[in-house]
Amino acid sequence: xxxxxxxxxxxxxxxxxxxxxxxxxxxxxxxxxxxxxxxxxxxxxxxxxxxxxxxxxxxxxxxxxxxxxxxxxxxxxxxxxxxxxxxxxxxxxxxxxxxxxxxxxxxxxxxxxxxxxxx
Amino acid sequence: xxxxxxxxxxxxxxxxxxxxxxxxxxxxxxxxxxxxxxxxxxxxxxxxxxxxxxxxxxxxxxxxxxxxxxxxxxxxxxxxxxxxxxxxxxxxxxxxxxxxxxxxxxxxxxx
Numbered sequence: 104x105x106x107x108x109x110x111x112x113x114x115x116x117x118x119x120x121x122x123x124x125x126x127x128x129x130x131x132x133x134x135x136x137x138x139x140x141x142x143x144x145x146x147x148x149x150x151x152x153x154x155x156x157x158x159x160x161x162x163x164x165x166x167x168x169x170x171x172x173x174x175x176x177x178x179x180x181x182x183x184x185x186x187x188x189x190x191x192x193x194x195x196x197x198x199x200x201x202x203x204x205x206x207x208x209x210x211x212x213x214x215x216x217x218x219x220x221x222x
Numbered sequence: 223x224x225x226x227x228x229x230x231x232x233x234x235x236x237x238x239x240x241x242x243x244x245x246x247x248x249x250x251x252x253x254x255x256x257x258x259x260x261x262x263x264x265x266x267x268x269x270x271x272x273x274x275x276x277x278x279x280x281x282x283x284x285x286x287x288x289x290x291x292x293x294x295x296x297x298x299x300x301x302x303x304x305x306x307x308x309x310x311x312x313x314x315x316x317x318x319x320x321x322x323x324x325x326x327x328x329x330x331x332x333x
Contacts, residue, residue, distance in 0.1 A: 140324075147308075147310065147324060147327040148261075148267065148312070148324040150312075150322030164321055198267070205276065206255040209269060210278065212266040212267055
């Protein structure tokens with residue numbers, strides 16, 4: 104079964120750091136670009152970051168540039184998001200999503216992990 | 223990054239049809255493929271349409287997509303109570319701040 108499972112969410116104080124992980128299974132992870140997408144409580148989807156299959160191309164939303172770092176380990180079938188200098192507005196469910204099924208579509212999504220930034 | 227504009231809500235009776243618009247610009251919808259996602263309450267988004275008008279395996283043909291210029295449209299025919307959800311369009315933005323971009327989201331209510 105094709106699956107993405109996020110972990111690492113939790114409660115962190117403003118200015119703190121957190122590292123999210125996404126474990127992939129059921130497909131050849133190293134062949135796909137991967138993304139992080141977040142959703143603040145009661146709000147819409149916000150794309151956060153993208154990394155190509157070999158990590159050659161990396162993109163960030165302006166809202167997280169300079170604070171978040173996306174990375175991947177193809178040997179471990181894992182995607183990561185290192186989040187530093189966290190702010191209250193970073194509070195959201197964070198989803199990892201596979202870019203597939205089309206030119207710019209996200210065809211497989213994880214269940215999400217909640218990040219709460221609060222003092 | 224810019225955000226794509228969708229109507230906040232649409233509604234119709236069971237069996238009827240609804241359409242959801244998604245408006246963007248030349249840097250996103252105008253020059254990239256559009257996808258559509260369904261998000262049922264408390265769940266992760268699910269891909270409904272990719273490459274403007276293609277349906278993944280398992281998605282019924284009640285769902286359709288189209289694109290014209292800098293706008294895209296999702297159509298749902300034969301509306302069912304199980305279609306009540308939030309729907310988002312998405313694409314890539316090729317501007318200086320390149321990246322993914324989603325629509326503002328539309329709540330579909332089955333009356």
